[in-house]
Amino acid sequence: MATATRLRCHGCGRTADRDDWGEATHPSLGSMTQCPDCGSTNVQTDR
Numbered sequence: 001m002a003t004a005t006r007l008r009c010h011g012c013g014r015t016a017d018r019d020d021w022g023e024a025t026h027p028s029l030g031s032m033t034q035c036p037d038c039g040s041t042n043v044q045t046d047r
Contacts, residue, residue: 007033011040 005018014037024034024041032041 006046007043008046009035009038009040010042010044011035012038014038015046 006015007018007021008015012035014035018033020036021043022034022036024032026032026041033043034041035043
């Protein structure tokens with residue numbers, strides 16, 4: 001059984017399933033996950 005990927009924002013502490021997050025594009029870094037609450041891209045998988 002697969003489990004949903006949970007992410008945690010280092011900016012505001014939000015933790016939620018991967019489906020709830022946004023995406024930002026940086027010119028040299030490409031696509032990054034973005035927190036919908038604070039806009040931070042400092043996000044990691046929450047284990």
